[in-house]
Amino acid sequence: MTSRTPRKSRSTSGIAASANGPSASSISAVAALAGVSTATVSRVLNRSKPVNAETQQRVEAAVSQLGYRANPFARSLTSGESRLILVLTPDFLNPFFAEIVQGIESVTRRSGYSILLSQASDTAPLDTVYERLVDGVISLAHLRDPKALSGTDRKHNLPWVACSEFRPDDDIPYVSIDHRQGAIDAVQYLLNRGHRRIALLTAAEDYTWARQRRIGYEETLRRAGLTVDPALIRVARGTEYADGIEAVGGLLSLQDLPTAIFAVADTLAIGAIKALRRAGRRVPEDVAVVGFDNLHLAQVFEPSLTTIAQPMRELGQAAVELLLGQLAGEKPVSRMLPHTLVVRESG
Amino acid sequence: MTSRTPRKSRSTSGIAASANGPSASSISAVAALAGVSTATVSRVLNRSKPVNAETQQRVEAAVSQLGYRANPFARSLTSGESRLILVLTPDFLNPFFAEIVQGIESVTRRSGYSILLSQASDTAPLDTVYERLVDGVISLAHLRDPKALSGTDRKHNLPWVACSEFRPDDDIPYVSIDHRQGAIDAVQYLLNRGHRRIALLTAAEDYTWARQRRIGYEETLRRAGLTVDPALIRVARGTEYADGIEAVGGLLSLQDLPTAIFAVADTLAIGAIKALRRAGRRVPEDVAVVGFDNLHLAQVFEPSLTTIAQPMRELGQAAVELLLGQLAGEKPVSRMLPHTLVVRESG
DNA sequence: CTGAAAGCGCTTACAG
DNA sequence: CTGAAAGCGCTTACAG
Incomplete structure (x- = not known):
């Protein structure tokens, strides 16, 4: 808020506000200067109703002369919308979300x-202030019950879009790639390259995307006549590099090492490569590694990453469009965006 | 906003609001249920004035029964504060800012x-809606005139703290490391290792931190009796990996290659290493590289990065404390936090 | 096309 | 300790 001066007197009438020290001018100051009512100023500002051209010019002149901008609190209180959208992400540090x-x-x-x-996150639940502040939510995060940020929300029916992390059986509209198919493409690629012992480096399965990618992994192995070896499935604690390093540790003590690792995130893939190198293994000669996401880093890291590319910008854009559509009263229709396999050095 | 139902009738009195379909309940509904005035409910909610213990309990019971949460717009409109802080960052993609x-x-x-x-950014100026929405700003970004987000801001005196990117001669309080000294430590380290031809990979100098680090670089060379060779100073377009790769390109065509590069960001250092490798140079054997920031990635990348570590979490924390102090009426005192040199494989 | 006025949901002097 | 009521700065039927 730009005006922090507490209200002093209840007798301050509209026009006087413009003399209110360094505070922002109010709509009544604009009205007074332009010689019109506040209703007219409001109409010009919001283009909500036709206004005489000459009147409009006077108002606009007054607005710019006073440097007036509407008080968003007053506006939202009356209009019923804030034009604010909440974006919920699990982790600022993962470049996937940043993109x-x-x-x-x-x-x-x-x-x-x-x-x-x-x-x-589950440990730091959402700030409930946000809920009443925004017109809608785009969530990249996993929430036990997404519609119930806090107790009362279900009732309030906050427009909601899930992005990348979604539940197919939910009624929440979503934008995502096909996680299962992405995993199938990755694992099939490794099979085609002759690998038969393929490990999975995955994330906690309260994430749908992690679960779907595991399903794709298992399905592809079985379809190829291979059995799924539980010893080759490693679950990382999170999706940071260090989580990948840690999770792959257990793999290295195996007698029969896998010849390839499919990691469900590029960050995990990079951690895996780091751990393999520390253990004296070469990538891809000794162990091939395929990631997921195609972060900018994927082509810079050495070895550069073979990975499943997600259209990250497009996912974000489509999510907004879906939400804005909802706010405009359209009925939301979920979308699947295409992914692609990008072959580089690591596998 | 949770209640999107437009107001229908001007005769809806307070209590009726609770029957207002799926919308959020209002303070008058709570008051009615508890059998007190809205003033008392407000006092209980904000602990702004003593309230009889038994009354307080009745109010609290009503609040939880109705799942009441205050409308933030109405609250801010009257109280004059939003408890919202704007954080301005130049780039979501750089992990430095995320931390x-x-x-x-x-x-x-x-x-x-x-x-x-x-x-x-300069190309996408700040959303002016934010300015009137927040109680204060923490800026990590460079702005030509930070106090003048838009025309009228100077007047409004929005409390402001600069974090990492600041101007020593400004009156805006800041929290930062000593960028010049960080650069001195990096370059001196390279000198101590015997390097004499040290290149600088820097960012556009509208950033104070970039300018300060260049100054530290030049100072250290001169103090060691070396001359500053302009051919060895490369300015990257941004701070992404690709910018580092691109900017180092020119260096590689030099007849007399530098034996070391000091990059003013880890992301640029990583880009530089990538470019060197592509050109068939080994790091650190042919060219040593020292970065700046100490991102998580710095110890995972291969070779791991020798770098100047910034206390990123602490910078963020100190910035908030400084801003909150200002909001509480304290006079702000800027702080310099310590940095350290972390020696790893790259240089 | 325009204005007077009610109302949005809170907080806070003011007066008990 | 508590309540009636004004006021915050807007928007929007309603009535010209």
Whole structure:
């Protein structure tokens, strides 16, 4: 808020506000200067109703002369909308989410909405202030019951879009790639390259995307007549590099090492490569590694990563469009975006 | 906003609001249920004035029964504060900023403030809606005139803290490391290792930190009796990996290659290493590389990065504390936090 | 096309 | 300790 001066007197009438020290001018100051009512100023500002051209010019002149911008609290209190969208992400540190947010921002910026970015995790539950502040939510995070941020939310029916992390059986609209198919493509690629002992480096399965990718992995192995060896499935604690390093540790003590690892995130793949190298293994000569996401880092890391590319910007953009559609009263239709296999050095 | 139902009738009195379909209940509904006035409910909610213990319990019971949460717009409109802080970052993709934001969040979360995260750049100027929405700003970004987000801001005197990117001669309080000294430590380290031809990979100098680090670089060379060779100073377009790769390109065509590169960001250092490798140079054997920041990636990348470590979480935390102090009426005192040299494989 | 006025949901002097 | 009521700065039927 730009005006922090507490209200002093209850007798301050509209026009006097413009003399209110360094505080922002109010709509009544603009009205007075332009010689019109506040209703007219409001109409000009919001283009909500036709206004005489000459009147409009006077108002606009007054607005710019006073440097007036509407008080968003007053506006939202009356209009019932804030033009604010909450973006819920599990982790600011994972570049995957950052890229999606870039996509989200590119659309909101030109549609008059602003975003409010928040990290959501089970340990640090969502700030409930946000819920009543925003017109809708785009969630990249996993929430036990997404619709129930806090007790009362189910009732309030906050418009909601799931991005990448979604539940197919839910009624929440979503935008995502086909995680299962992405995993199938990755594992099939490794099979085609002659690998038969393929490990899976995955994340905690409260994430749908992790579960779906595991299913794709297992399905592909079975379809190829191979058995799924539980010893070759490693679950990382999170998706940071260190989590990948740690999770792969157990693999290295196996007598019969896998010849390939499919990691469900590029960050985990990079951690895996690091761990393999520390153990004196070469990638891809001794062990091939395939990642998921295609972060910018994937082509810079050495060896560069073979990975499943997600259209991250497009995911973000599509999520906003879906949400904005909902806000406009359209019925949401979920979308699957295409992924691609990018072959580089690591596998 | 959770209640999107437009107001239908002007005769809806307070209590009726609770029957208002699926919308959030209002303070008058709570008051009615508890058998007190809205003033008393407000006092209980904000602990702003003593309330009889038994009354308080009745109010609290009503609040939880109705799942009531205050409408933040109405609250802010009257109270004059939003408990929202704007965090301005140049680039979501650079993990350096993500780590600082983590630090910021850890403090705001427990102090009742929420953050609003926005990317600011010259090409995409700040969303002016934010300015009137927040109680204060923490900026990691470079702005020509930080106090003048838009025309009228100077007047409004939005409390402001600069984090890492600051101007020593400004009156804006800041939290940062000593960029010049960090560069001195990096370059001196390379000199101590016997390097005499040390290149600088820097960023556009509208960033103070980039300018300060160049100054430290030049100073250290001169103090060692060396001349500064302009051919060895490369300015990257941004701070992404690709910018580092591109900027180092020119260096590689030099007849007399440097034996070391000091990059003013880890992301640039990684780009530089990538470019060197592509050109068939070994790091550190042919060319040593020292970075800046100490991202998580710095110890995972191969070769791991020798770098100047910034206390990123602490920078974020200190920035919030400084801003909150200002909001509480304290006079801000800027702080310099310590950095350290971390020696690893790259140089 | 325009204005007077009610109302959005809170907080806070003011007066008990 | 508590309540009636004004006021925060907007928007929007309603009535010209």
